[in-house]
Amino acid sequence: MKEPAAQIVGIIQVKGGVGRSTIATNLAAVFSLKKPTALIDCDLPQGTSASWYAVRKSELPPTNLTLAIARDYRELVSRAQELSREHRYLIIDAPPRIAEMTRAIIVMSSLSLVPLGASAAEIWSTADLLQTISEARLFRSDVDARIVWNRYRGNTREALEVSEAARKELGLKELSARLGYRVAYSEALARGLSVDEWLDRAAHTEILALAAEVKGILKETGR
Protein backbone atom coordinates (compact mmCIF):
# COMPACT_ATOMS: atom_id res chain seq x y z
CA MET A 1 0.00 0.00 0.00
CA LYS A 2 1.19 3.52 -0.80
CA GLU A 3 2.35 5.52 2.23
CA PRO A 4 0.37 8.72 2.73
CA ALA A 5 2.12 12.05 1.99
CA ALA A 6 4.31 13.55 4.71
CA GLN A 7 2.59 15.40 7.48
CA ILE A 8 4.06 18.82 8.10
CA VAL A 9 4.31 20.48 11.48
CA GLY A 10 5.55 24.10 11.52
CA ILE A 11 6.86 25.71 14.68
CA ILE A 12 6.15 29.42 14.27
CA GLN A 13 6.52 32.61 16.31
CA VAL A 14 7.37 36.24 15.55
CA LYS A 15 9.26 36.65 18.79
CA GLY A 16 12.74 35.16 19.23
CA GLY A 17 13.81 32.88 22.06
CA VAL A 18 10.36 31.43 22.76
CA GLY A 19 11.31 27.80 22.20
CA ARG A 20 10.78 27.15 18.49
CA SER A 21 14.07 25.26 18.07
CA THR A 22 13.57 23.42 21.36
CA ILE A 23 10.19 22.12 20.25
CA ALA A 24 11.29 21.46 16.66
CA THR A 25 14.37 19.42 17.62
CA ASN A 26 12.62 17.44 20.33
CA LEU A 27 9.58 16.61 18.22
CA ALA A 28 11.77 15.66 15.27
CA ALA A 29 13.89 13.33 17.40
CA VAL A 30 10.86 11.67 19.00
CA PHE A 31 8.94 11.28 15.70
CA SER A 32 12.02 9.79 14.04
CA LEU A 33 11.99 6.93 16.55
CA LYS A 34 8.96 5.52 14.68
CA LYS A 35 9.01 7.01 11.17
CA PRO A 36 11.49 8.72 8.82
CA THR A 37 11.41 12.39 9.76
CA ALA A 38 13.01 15.51 8.32
CA LEU A 39 13.81 18.63 10.27
CA ILE A 40 13.91 21.77 8.10
CA ASP A 41 15.76 24.73 9.56
CA CYS A 42 14.44 27.99 8.09
CA ASP A 43 16.00 30.22 10.72
CA LEU A 44 19.30 31.09 9.06
CA PRO A 45 21.99 32.21 9.48
CA GLN A 46 21.38 31.38 13.16
CA GLY A 47 20.58 27.76 12.35
CA THR A 48 19.99 26.37 15.84
CA SER A 49 18.32 23.21 14.52
CA ALA A 50 21.09 22.74 11.96
CA SER A 51 23.78 23.12 14.65
CA TRP A 52 21.91 20.73 16.94
CA TYR A 53 21.80 18.21 14.10
CA ALA A 54 25.53 18.62 13.37
CA VAL A 55 26.41 17.87 17.01
CA ARG A 56 23.99 14.97 16.99
CA LYS A 57 25.50 13.50 13.85
CA SER A 58 28.99 13.59 15.32
CA GLU A 59 27.86 11.91 18.57
CA LEU A 60 25.16 9.38 17.67
CA PRO A 61 24.89 6.51 15.20
CA PRO A 62 22.79 7.32 12.11
CA THR A 63 19.06 7.54 12.74
CA ASN A 64 15.85 8.05 10.81
CA LEU A 65 16.26 11.80 11.01
CA THR A 66 17.32 14.02 8.10
CA LEU A 67 18.19 17.71 8.19
CA ALA A 68 17.52 20.25 5.47
CA ILE A 69 17.82 24.02 5.38
CA ALA A 70 15.81 26.61 3.50
CA ARG A 71 16.80 30.26 3.09
CA ASP A 72 13.55 31.51 1.61
CA TYR A 73 10.06 30.23 1.04
CA ARG A 74 10.69 29.08 -2.52
CA GLU A 75 13.57 26.92 -1.34
CA LEU A 76 11.36 25.66 1.48
CA VAL A 77 8.58 24.60 -0.88
CA SER A 78 10.97 22.71 -3.11
CA ARG A 79 12.82 21.04 -0.17
CA ALA A 80 9.49 20.01 1.34
CA GLN A 81 8.35 18.47 -1.93
CA GLU A 82 11.54 16.43 -2.24
CA LEU A 83 11.53 15.34 1.41
CA SER A 84 7.83 14.40 1.36
CA ARG A 85 8.65 11.48 -0.90
CA GLU A 86 10.69 9.65 1.68
CA HIS A 87 9.65 11.04 5.03
CA ARG A 88 6.52 10.61 7.08
CA TYR A 89 6.94 13.81 9.07
CA LEU A 90 8.48 17.17 8.20
CA ILE A 91 9.15 19.45 11.16
CA ILE A 92 9.85 23.08 10.27
CA ASP A 93 11.80 25.42 12.56
CA ALA A 94 10.55 28.82 11.41
CA PRO A 95 12.40 32.13 11.59
CA PRO A 96 11.13 34.92 13.84
CA ARG A 97 9.62 38.00 12.18
CA ILE A 98 9.85 37.12 8.45
CA ALA A 99 6.14 37.16 7.69
CA GLU A 100 6.48 35.83 4.12
CA MET A 101 8.26 32.66 5.22
CA THR A 102 6.01 32.20 8.25
CA ARG A 103 2.91 32.53 6.07
CA ALA A 104 4.24 29.91 3.67
CA ILE A 105 4.97 27.57 6.60
CA ILE A 106 1.45 28.00 7.99
CA VAL A 107 -0.06 27.26 4.59
CA MET A 108 2.09 24.15 4.07
CA SER A 109 1.64 22.76 7.56
CA SER A 110 -1.01 20.32 8.67
CA LEU A 111 -0.54 21.87 12.09
CA SER A 112 1.34 24.99 13.20
CA LEU A 113 2.56 25.13 16.77
CA VAL A 114 3.00 28.53 18.40
CA PRO A 115 5.32 28.33 21.41
CA LEU A 116 4.42 30.89 24.00
CA GLY A 117 5.70 31.71 27.46
CA ALA A 118 3.21 32.93 30.00
CA SER A 119 4.47 36.53 30.05
CA ALA A 120 2.73 39.68 28.89
CA ALA A 121 5.57 40.57 26.47
CA GLU A 122 5.28 37.27 24.65
CA ILE A 123 1.54 37.60 24.35
CA TRP A 124 1.74 41.14 22.94
CA SER A 125 4.19 40.03 20.29
CA THR A 126 2.10 36.99 19.43
CA ALA A 127 -0.73 39.34 18.54
CA ASP A 128 1.37 40.26 15.45
CA LEU A 129 1.36 36.65 14.42
CA LEU A 130 -2.44 36.70 14.19
CA GLN A 131 -2.16 38.94 11.13
CA THR A 132 0.10 36.40 9.41
CA ILE A 133 -2.25 33.56 10.38
CA SER A 134 -5.23 35.38 8.87
CA GLU A 135 -3.27 36.06 5.68
CA ALA A 136 -2.46 32.34 5.50
CA ARG A 137 -6.21 31.61 5.79
CA LEU A 138 -6.72 33.37 2.45
CA PHE A 139 -4.63 30.61 0.85
CA ARG A 140 -5.92 27.75 2.96
CA SER A 141 -9.18 27.91 4.87
CA ASP A 142 -8.39 25.00 7.20
CA VAL A 143 -5.27 26.55 8.77
CA ASP A 144 -4.69 25.01 12.19
CA ALA A 145 -2.43 27.00 14.54
CA ARG A 146 -2.30 26.17 18.23
CA ILE A 147 -0.42 27.53 21.22
CA VAL A 148 2.09 25.35 23.07
CA TRP A 149 2.86 26.77 26.49
CA ASN A 150 6.59 26.75 27.09
CA ARG A 151 8.50 27.50 30.30
CA TYR A 152 5.12 27.15 31.93
CA ARG A 153 4.91 27.61 35.68
CA GLY A 154 1.38 26.36 36.08
CA ASN A 155 1.05 26.82 39.77
CA THR A 156 1.83 30.54 39.82
CA ARG A 157 -0.91 33.14 39.75
CA GLU A 158 0.91 35.11 37.05
CA ALA A 159 1.01 32.11 34.70
CA LEU A 160 -2.69 31.44 35.20
CA GLU A 161 -3.67 35.08 34.68
CA VAL A 162 -1.47 35.54 31.66
CA SER A 163 -2.63 32.36 29.99
CA GLU A 164 -6.24 33.35 30.58
CA ALA A 165 -5.54 36.74 28.99
CA ALA A 166 -3.87 35.02 26.03
CA ARG A 167 -6.92 32.84 25.48
CA LYS A 168 -9.10 35.93 25.27
CA GLU A 169 -6.75 38.10 23.24
CA LEU A 170 -5.34 35.63 20.79
CA GLY A 171 -8.31 33.34 20.29
CA LEU A 172 -6.05 30.43 19.32
CA LYS A 173 -6.58 26.87 20.45
CA GLU A 174 -3.93 25.50 22.78
CA LEU A 175 -2.46 22.07 23.37
CA SER A 176 -2.94 20.44 26.74
CA ALA A 177 0.70 19.28 26.72
CA ARG A 178 2.90 22.03 28.19
CA LEU A 179 6.62 22.33 28.71
CA GLY A 180 7.89 23.45 32.09
CA TYR A 181 10.96 25.55 32.82
CA ARG A 182 13.70 22.92 32.92
CA VAL A 183 17.44 23.09 32.46
CA ALA A 184 17.24 19.75 30.61
CA TYR A 185 15.89 21.57 27.54
CA SER A 186 19.00 23.71 27.13
CA GLU A 187 21.37 20.90 28.15
CA ALA A 188 19.90 18.48 25.62
CA LEU A 189 19.85 21.13 22.87
CA ALA A 190 23.56 21.84 23.33
CA ARG A 191 24.39 18.14 23.02
CA GLY A 192 22.36 17.36 19.92
CA LEU A 193 19.91 15.30 21.93
CA SER A 194 16.23 15.28 22.71
CA VAL A 195 15.26 15.50 26.38
CA ASP A 196 14.06 11.95 25.91
CA GLU A 197 17.64 10.90 25.08
CA TRP A 198 19.04 13.19 27.77
CA LEU A 199 17.02 11.10 30.21
CA ASP A 200 15.42 13.89 32.16
CA ARG A 201 12.30 12.22 33.44
CA ALA A 202 10.03 15.27 33.79
CA ALA A 203 11.01 16.82 30.46
CA HIS A 204 10.83 13.42 28.77
CA THR A 205 7.24 12.97 29.99
CA GLU A 206 6.27 16.42 28.70
CA ILE A 207 7.82 15.89 25.28
CA LEU A 208 6.28 12.45 24.81
CA ALA A 209 2.89 13.93 25.78
CA LEU A 210 3.42 16.74 23.27
CA ALA A 211 4.41 14.30 20.51
CA ALA A 212 1.40 12.08 21.26
CA GLU A 213 -0.98 15.03 21.24
CA VAL A 214 0.42 16.33 17.94
CA LYS A 215 0.08 12.89 16.35
CA GLY A 216 -3.48 12.66 17.71
CA ILE A 217 -4.39 16.01 16.13
CA LEU A 218 -2.86 15.00 12.80
CA LYS A 219 -4.84 11.79 12.86
CA GLU A 220 -8.07 13.47 13.91
CA THR A 221 -7.87 16.26 11.33
CA GLY A 222 -6.65 13.81 8.66
CA ARG A 223 -4.16 16.26 7.15
Ligand SMILES: Nc1ncnc2c1ncn2[C@@H]1O[C@H](COP(=O)(O)OP(=O)(O)OP(=O)(O)O)[C@@H](O)[C@H]1O
Ligand atom coordinates in the same frame (compact mmCIF):
# COMPACT_ATOMS: atom_id res chain seq x y z
N1 LIG B 1 11.13 24.93 28.61
C1 LIG B 1 12.36 25.43 28.70
N2 LIG B 1 13.04 25.40 29.87
C2 LIG B 1 14.28 25.91 29.95
N3 LIG B 1 14.96 26.44 28.92
C3 LIG B 1 14.32 26.51 27.73
C4 LIG B 1 13.00 26.01 27.56
N4 LIG B 1 12.65 26.21 26.27
C5 LIG B 1 13.70 26.80 25.67
N5 LIG B 1 14.70 26.99 26.54
C6 LIG B 1 16.01 27.62 26.27
O1 LIG B 1 15.78 28.97 25.87
C7 LIG B 1 16.62 29.33 24.79
C8 LIG B 1 15.76 29.72 23.59
O2 LIG B 1 15.05 28.57 23.16
P1 LIG B 1 14.99 28.18 21.63
O3 LIG B 1 16.34 28.30 21.00
O4 LIG B 1 14.29 26.90 21.51
O5 LIG B 1 14.03 29.34 21.13
P2 LIG B 1 13.82 29.92 19.67
O6 LIG B 1 12.42 30.46 19.64
O7 LIG B 1 14.18 28.92 18.66
O8 LIG B 1 14.87 31.11 19.71
P3 LIG B 1 15.65 31.86 18.52
O9 LIG B 1 14.89 33.10 18.26
O10 LIG B 1 16.99 32.14 19.14
O11 LIG B 1 15.68 30.94 17.35
C9 LIG B 1 17.51 28.12 24.53
O12 LIG B 1 18.70 28.28 25.22
C10 LIG B 1 16.72 26.95 25.11
O13 LIG B 1 17.56 25.90 25.55
Ligand SMILES: [Mg+2]
Ligand atom coordinates in the same frame (compact mmCIF):
# COMPACT_ATOMS: atom_id res chain seq x y z
MG1 LIG C 1 15.52 28.96 17.11
